[in-house]
Amino acid sequence: MDLEFTPVETEFRAEARAWLEANVPGEPLPSGDTREGFAAHLEWERRLFDAQWAVVSWPREYGGREATLFEWLIFEEEYYRAGAPSRVTQNGIFLLAPTVFEFGTQIQKDTLLPRMAAAEDLWCQGWSEPDAGSDLAGIKARATKVDGGWVLDGQKTWTTRGAFSTHLFGLFRSDPEAERHRGLTYFLVPLDADGVTVHGVDRLDGDEGFAEVFFDAAFVPDDAVLGGIGDGWKVAMSTTGSERGLTLRSPGRFIATATRLVDLWRRSGETAEPGLRDDLVRGWIDAQAYRLFTYATVSDMVATARPMGVESSLNKIFWSEMDVALHETALALLGADAELDAGSPHASDGGAWMKGYQFALAGPIYAGTNEIQRNVVAERVLGLPRK
Amino acid sequence: MRFRFTDEQLELRDAVRDLLANECPASVVRAAWEGDMSGPDKVWAGLCDMGVVGLMATEAHGGLGLSDLDLTLILTEVGRAAAPGPLVETAVVAVPLLEKIGGSVAETWVPRVAQGESRVAVGLPGESLVLDASGADLLLLWHGDALHAVDPAEVSITVETSVDRSRRGGRVAWEPGPQPLAVGEEGRRLLDAALERAALGTAAMLLGLGRHLLDVTVTYATDRHQFGVPIGSQQAIKHKLADVAVALAFAEPLVHRAAYSLARGPALVDESARETTAVHVSMAKAAAGDAAELAARHALQCHGAIGYSFEHDLHLWMKRVWALAAAYGDARMHRERIARAIL
Structure with missing residues (x-):
């Protein structure tokens, strides 16, 4: 070591x-x-x-x-x-x-x-559908083979920054006979293709951070397929490993949040509720633990030349709930000022804590809800029986 | 940067795990509750033979000359088996303490302790009992900042009863003699080091206790059927056990980093905070204590009534968790210590 x-x-x-x-x-x-x-x-x-x-x-x-x-x-x-x-x-x-x-x-x-x-192409993720959220294998958007390519039909939703993006990567059902995880294919779609319509949707915090994307006989060429035809689930799961694990939420993010929280405490000084010390230190320890866990994971990946494994689900539960807790502590420290939102003249740190709190609340939902992650940990890490 | 144990460290851990699997089944822990220490004595002899008790002793004193870092995985195995005996107090606290004092005290006692010929007990201020004080050949006790080596014949011991009956010990009434081993600044430094080591060693044991509680509960939830299905197929059970897995997984690197910091000085310090080895130890003890207590709580709930029975082994591990989570500073005390350092 x-x-x-x-x-x-x-x-x-x-x-x-x-x-x-x-x-x-x-x-x-x-x-x-x-x-x-x-x-x-x-x-x-x-x-x-x-x-x-x-x-x-x-x-x-x-x-x-x-x-x-x-x-x-x-x-x-x-x-x-x-x-x-x-x-x-x-x-x-x-x-x-x-x-x-x-x-x-x-x-x-x-x-x-x-x-x-170079940020010339801006990508959004097209996975969720109105009837396929946690149950992602319930995808209904279709891809139909035609000469030289595929025709896409259906709807994607909760697409983050879809309204500002130029391209979408997503899962479509390429074999109408196949069910669940089979018969899905991973497509790379330009959003300016004929037959693609994007509607921005406001999020909880009022920003237009979501979109719904409609496909109405949109044509894409054969080289829009990433990985094998019908291999979409396997290809997509490699992305979820990245998302839950290392790359989406690196430890630096939470170390910085915990550091700003310590700074907020110091500024609050004598007025801070003493009981919040314990919450604050808990959050600070968690941020350190996440950093150390990541360093240990990466050390192991480097030593054994293995990719990120199921620890990505442990990770996702931990960072998303830590992020909520760090912001809850900050709002408690702010007391009555917690409600002052971005743009309010007396908002502390420009209202960043309330804004961050609302964003943190999305963490246990996106990238696979924490309920799904707990099932994954229970079944694939602990070996408990499936339903 | 390589946050990973060496193959040699992992092999030593595995050897200890094998020894304990053979020599320390639950029946040995249970027998210790009844006062039969033959099993734990055999385990102790085995650990001495493997060099575990004298792991931090110098080679001149029959030890391996290794560090806290090398011991931490072993302590987790000892916790997993709930092996009775003062391993933290002896191997982690007393041996390095005697080595630090050096001279004839170290020469006399370290080889004997490492080989299991003598037993030493350590009393740290703030603790409710001196573990295994009655059978000890030497007592290391503080009086203020002064550290004394005390002959057990010179003291009177009031036996206390731990909720974990395999933890035996008591309060020691004694009069400081004229020749302390260390006083003043040096005594204080030795005391601080002893407290850090005791807390970290206990944190490593708590990780193992928590792992065992999680493992046996997974097995139980897989075997036990209700409504025609294994109870472990129900999300209510799965989610509790996933939470335990998360808590243990994230406590572990804190323990390993603290062991490294104790062995080699504060590592991976967050530059914005005033971090010391003591802060790293407190993070480890707080997180490991909380994780093990969560493991105990959920293990009991998932076992249901059978886990609440005295006949079932679960309580042997749970009670060790309660005892160790409280020993050498509980989670809140350690978080308050961190608060004083970083806020």
Whole structure:
């Protein structure tokens, strides 16, 4: 065991920190889940890409710097420490890209990845449907084979930032005879294709962060298939591993939240309710535990050359509930001021805690509800019998 | 960066696990409750033979010259088996303490303790009992900042009754002699180190106790049928046990990091906070204690009435959890210690 960073890792951290300190906007950008905010975030994404910080772990030819997994974790710690803008490209670079690296053809890699890294193509995820949420295998959207490609019909919903994206990756039923997990295929769809309609939908916090996407005889060519025809479930599950596990919510995010919470406590000083000390320390320990768990997981992945395993479900339960708890403690610290929302003149930290609380509440729902994750842990980690 | 144990450390853990699987079934724990210590004595001899008791002793004193980091996985195995005996107090606290004092005290006692020829008991301020004080050949006791080596013949012991009857010990009434082993600043430093080590060793044991409680409950929930199906196929059971798995999984790296910090100095420090080894130990003890208590609570609930019976073995592990979660600072005490450091 060696818990020191190598000189190379330390140098990498220093370089990332210096660039972020010089470049992160002084004022927080407007929410990336609004039209105006999304545009501002795109500008930021392109700045990151130009400086080669957009996709640090990717190969150089696709815009990365071939960082190791540990360096990626270090970059993320620095990114959140610097208070840098949220990544509106994350569904592409963190969720789709690992799947493209694993299942994509050379041509797909060469055409998709550089544009994704440069924030020229903006990807959203088309999985949920009105009747297929937790029961994702209930997907009804269809793909029908025609000459030279496929025709898509059906509806996707709760598509994050769908209204601002240019492309969608999603699951469609390509074999109408097959049921459940079989007969699904993973498609890559440009949202400006004929027959595709996108409607923005407001989220709980009022931002237009959701969309529903309708497909009415939309044609896509054969090379829009990622992985094998009928292999969609397997291909998609590799994405959910990324989403629940390492790439969607890196430890740096929660370390930064816990640090801001400690700062809020110090500012609240004598007025803070003493009973909140225990809650605050619990949250702080949890953020540290998540970081250490991730370092141990990555150490094991590196040592045994294995991918992320079922620990991604343990992870997802832990970070999503920690995030809610950290924000609950912050709101309790704010007392009556907790209700002052973004834009209110006396809102503490610009209303960031109430905004963050509402976002945190989505965590136990998206990427597979925590109830589903608990079933996965019980059955695949503990070996309890299926229903 | 390599947050992973070496193959040698894992092999030693496995060897200890095998020893305990053979020598320390639940019947041995239960017999210890009745005062029959022949089983635990055999386990102790086995641990001495493997070098576990003297693991932190220098090679000159018949030890392995290893560290807290090497011991932590072993303590988790000992917790898993609920093996009775003061392993934390002896191997983790007393041996390094005697080594630190050095001189003839170390030369006399460390080899004997490591080989199991002598027993040493340690009394730390704030604890409700001195574990195995009655059978000890040497008592290490603090009087304020002064550490004394005390002859058991010179003390009077009031036996206390732990909820875990396999934990035997009592309060020791004694008069400090004229020649303490350490005083003042040095005594205080040794006491702090002893408290950190006791808390961390106990946290490692709690992880193992929690793992065992989770494992036996998974087995029970798979075998036990109601309404024509295994109760473990019901989400109400699954979700409780998933919560235990999560709590244990995230307590574990805190324990391992604290062991590393004790062995080599504070590691992976969050630069925004004033973190010390003591803070790392407190994080480990708080998280492991809470996780093991959750494991105990859910294990009992999932077992139902059978788990509430004295005849069933479950309570042997649960009561050890209650005792150890409270020993060397409970979770709230440790979180308050963290609060004072970081806020």
